[in-house]
Amino acid sequence: MFFIASLALLSCKQQQSQQATTNMTYRPLGNTGLQVSEISIGCGGFSKLDTAGSIALMDMAIDSGMNYIDLYDADPKTRSNIGAALKGRRDKMIIQGHIGTIWADGQHKRTRDLAETKAGFEDLLQRLGTDHIEVGMIHITDSPEEWNELEGSPFLDYVFQLKKEGKIKHIGVSSHNAEVALMAAKSGWIEVIMFSLNPAFDRMRGGTIPWDEGAFDNLQAGIDPVRVEFYDYCATHKIGVTVMKTFGGGGRLLDAKTSQIGVAFTPEQCIAYCLAKPCISTCILGVDNLDELAADLHWLRATEAEKDFSAPMHNQTAQGDGQCTYCNHCSPCPQGIPxxxxxxxxxxxxxxxxxxxxxxxxxxxxxxxxxxxxxxxxxxxxxxxxxxxxxxxxxxxxxxx
Ligand code: SF4
Ligand code: SF4
Incomplete structure (x- = not known):
């Protein structure tokens, strides 16, 4: 599958030239016709850096061959910094921008209110300095009830309208819930799904811990059957899956003291784990600064031994949910607590x-x-x-x- 994705890319001139200078591999984003770098960048760093720092971060991402960015954050600073960093080179990044997020009273807010949603999306385009984004991602739908409420709603009508107007080229949804992700995959109108995936979440959420010794013959063994069905359905039906929480959320999996399953993984092991699933198009990496991005880009030079995630899989212990990943999805707090x-x-x-x-x-x-x-x-x-x-x-x- 890796080879097929890479060969498909070789037909694209622009990406040929990128590959001449980097070792980046590209994969199809489902059936969208887009080829995306198998590792890509999240928006977190752009909220922490000033404009010059944001431009430098974008320089490094683009120079590495990354061509995909997730922008969930409604923080005006984040959006404006990314807009500044893409000025004059908008075509270098495929933008996965979220619909249904606004900035209210200094806090990020998820919304399904139509007026808020429209204002939030127009602000996104304006701050990015663009008239469209490639993937319009319906922001976080985490329960079947929320998914069902979307159907026929003014919010969803607006999303379809955006696509008709060309302001978004493809419709996606983000979810941490495998049942919802599977419902979305089967909807017939969702083309991209952003899903929280890493070696821990597959084991914790309806999966088995510790790791089944025989499971390396079948990487889906011991995982919640709903997650397995979701992965298989997306691979078979060519629905693009972009990975969030690649390192466990806030980098938790990189340290045994914070790892949800009691054992540390390297960035390369986390990425390799996710990319081993044929449905995955790209792993979105949360980086705060140039040093973190430079460290993560070791992936492009990593040996097969460095990518081998079998050792930590053997040593995991059950811990489970309940640990904060610093994702901000719980915002806003009525008291304004960050x-x-x-x-x-x-x-x-x-x-x-x-x-x-x-x-x-x-x-x-x-x-x-x-x-x-x-x-x-x-x-x-x-x-x-x-x-x-x-x-x-x-x-x-x-x-x-
Ligand atoms: S408490 Fe808030 S920031 Fe922490 S994991 Fe939950 S939603 Fe994310
Ligand atoms: S006041 Fe406390 S319980 Fe209520 S949203 Fe804020 S942090 Fe959560």
Whole structure:
């Protein structure tokens, strides 16, 4: 399958020239006709860097042969930085932009409200400096009920209208839920699905831990049958699957102390694990800066031994859900608490000890864990079963407010 994807690419002149200078391999994005780099870039770094830093990050991504970017974040800074970084070279990146996200009161918000959705999407195009994006990704649909509510909704009518107008070329959906992802795949109108996948999620979510010793003969063994059906359906019906949380979310899988299955993987092992599935088009990598991207680009030079993920698979232990991946999907908090950032600082303080630097970062937040009213609204939006109110209690205890 790897070879077939690579050979298909060789017919494309532009990508031929990219391959002359990089070792990037390209894969079909389902039936869209697009060829995408097998590793691609997320938007997180663009929210943390200034414009010059964003341009440098985009330079490195494009020079490496990456041609695909996910932009879920509605933060105006993120969108504007990516727009600036793509100025004069819009054709170098296939943009997977999310529909149904807005920036409200300084926080990211998922929405299905039509007026908000329209405003959010127009803002996206305007800040990117483009009149279209290639993949219009319906932002996070994580329950069958939410999926069913989409059908016939004004929100979905708007998505179809965008496609008719050419403002989006293909329709996608993002989900952390295999049942929803399978429903979307079978809908007949979804062309791309962004799905949370890594060696841990396949084992934790309806799968078996520890790893079945015989499973290397069949990489689908021991995985939730719904996930297996989803992967197989997408491969058979040529629906593009783009991977989020490649490294476990917030890089959790790269450290045994934070890994959801108790064992550390390297970036190369995580990527190799995902790309071993024929349905996968690209692994989207969350990077915060140039150093992280440079480290991840070792993938292009990695040996087969470095990609071999069998050793950590043998050593995994059950831990499971409940750990924050700092994804921000639970936002907005009515109290304005930046939940992902509080959880990130809390995890660091609990793992490595509270340092003056961590305390200073916490103190600088506009709102703190002590403001949590235990309203529970974040719980309904967290795909990873994180008990946020209890995390806020722990943060208040450690940081003092
Ligand atoms: S439970 Fe606490 S952290 Fe969660 S949304 Fe409510 S106030 Fe915010
Ligand atoms: S609490 Fe859940 S939704 Fe919120 S940042 Fe953490 S993992 Fe993401």
């Amino acid at each position: 939940i992902a950032k509080v959880n990130e600082l809390l995890d660091k303080a609990e793992r490595d000890g509270l340092t003056p630097e961590l305390q200073a970062q916490y103190d600088a937040l506009a709102h703190h864990a002590s403001e949590c009213t235990h309203c529970g609204s974040c719980l309904t939006r967290c795909p990873f079963a994180v008990d946020v109110p209890s995390h806020m209690d722990r943060a208040k205890k450690i940081f003092g407010k």
